[in-house]
Amino acid sequence: MGHKGTETRERILDASEKLIESGGYFNAGLNQVIAVSGAPRGSLYFHFPEGKDQIVGESLRRAGATIGGVLEGLADSGGSAAEFVEAVIAHLGDRLEESGWARGCPVATVALEMAAVNDDLQQACSDVYTAWTAALASRLDGRLDADDLAVTLLALIEGGLVLAKAHRSREPLERVGRQVATLLP
Amino acid sequence: MGHKGTETRERILDASEKLIESGGYFNAGLNQVIAVSGAPRGSLYFHFPEGKDQIVGESLRRAGATIGGVLEGLADSGGSAAEFVEAVIAHLGDRLEESGWARGCPVATVALEMAAVNDDLQQACSDVYTAWTAALASRLDGRLDADDLAVTLLALIEGGLVLAKAHRSREPLERVGRQVATLLP
DNA sequence: TGAAATATGTAGACCAGTCTATAGGGAGCT
DNA sequence: AGCTCCCTATAGACTGGTCTACATATTTCA
Numbered sequence: 001m002g003h004k005g006t007e008t009r010e011r012i013l014d015a016s017e018k019l020i021e022s023g024g025y026f027n028a029g030l031n032q033v034i035a036v037s038g039a040p041r042g043s044l045y046f047h048f049p050e051g052k053d054q055i056v057g058e059s060l061r062r063a064g065a066t067i068g069g070v071l072e073g074l075a076d077s078g079g080s081a082a083e084f085v086e087a088v089i090a091h092l093g094d095r096l097e098e099s100g101w102a103r104g105c106p107v108a109t110v111a112l113e114m115a116a117v118n119d120d121l122q123q124a125c126s127d128v129y130t131a132w133t134a135a136l137a138s139r140l141d142g143r144l145d146a147d148d149l150a151v152t153l154l155a156l157i158e159g160g161l162v163l164a165k166a167h168r169s170r171e172p173l174e175r176v177g178r179q180v181a182t183l184l185p
Numbered sequence: 186m187g188h189k190g191t192e193t194r195e196r197i198l199d200a201s202e203k204l205i206e207s208g209g210y211f212n213a214g215l216n217q218v219i220a221v222s223g224a225p226r227g228s229l230y231f232h233f234p235e236g237k238d239q240i241v242g243e244s245l246r247r248a249g250a251t252i253g254g255v256l257e258g259l260a261d262s263g264g265s266a267a268e269f270v271e272a273v274i275a276h277l278g279d280r281l282e283e284s285g286w287a288r289g290c291p292v293a294t295v296a297l298e299m300a301a302v303n304d305d306l307q308q309a310c311s312d313v314y315t316a317w318t319a320a321l322a323s324r325l326d327g328r329l330d331a332d333d334l335a336v337t338l339l340a341l342i343e344g345g346l347v348l349a350k351a352h353r354s355r356e357p358l359e360r361v362g363r364q365v366a367t368l369l370p
Numbered sequence: 371t372g373a374a375a376t377a378t379g380t381a382g383a384c385c386a387g388t389c390t391a392t393a394g395g396g397a398g399c400t
Numbered sequence: 401a402g403c404t405c406c407c408t409a410t411a412g413a414c415t416g417g418t419c420t421a422c423a424t425a426t427t428t429c430a
Binding site for chain 1: 374375377379
């Protein structure tokens, strides 16, 4: 695949990722993906012959890797475990607020919409969450209940993002952030 | 409005509520609502002249009241605050598992899909979450940080439901449940 | 020249919403 | 009582638009 080809492919995934973050699977209509990415309709099926679900699946896994990288970056920047989690929450809150309360967690939306009926997308969501949980747990290494804690912190973050989007406010994230210290003494 | 009329109206809301719980706003297509409820298309626009968004909004508020009632029922059944929260988690986990990992929180899905672009539905989601938060906070009355705790517990529950649906497993809810005691000593 | 990639058009299903027609049942009148 | 009138509610065909997917050129580059 030539240079221009991979570039188009990336632009398609970028557009799809952004649309999914903003409103989930059904917000990422192919016409919208075409409009946002500027890619022609034909290129879409050239690069993703399995169609929409392939685009969504790859977008999810790529977004998962991106945010996973952010987690590892913040984990390496020192500070206590609670400070690390609060930094993650602040980062995701920035993203959400700066986008006008649009860009939340892409995985959560697709999971709630599709996990019950689409095995491939359910697997993609599950895999991304597993990777994030592992990243959190490794930052908490040494604690007896690191696995339970990692899942709990991920639930807290995902739930906080849901509430923040629903209220269009950082307040839920701030309240959650204040309680993290209780979980991570 | 006669008896038969209200019955049809309720059946429409029941169907819509179930479809929203399973897959959100776009899973509650009017054709699906018609098929599940058995109501004819004309009745749908007779009872809900503002169309789909009115049906979804009323479904959300009704579902919010139903689950709010469950919260208050469990709050009145004695036990510690942690036991209360664990009972709530167990109840929602039952609902999710018994439906084949379909019936999660209706509010979360619609919030993630629509809150950024639809003011009415965003308000409905926000109102329901506010009511649930108040119910949780009143059960925690007497604690200094009852408001922060209530939001945190709601985020934990919502996030736990997202993870459970994504993994098609109770495990995330169980891990979260085990950590609740740390938050509510 | 040949493959890779782009560009465009279109098929067929599904979507929300509108329209007209009509069944049913109670209120009011004779 | 028997009759008409009217409102509630049901019923389903129909419209314009959007969706994903596919088919068929055309361009671009090695």
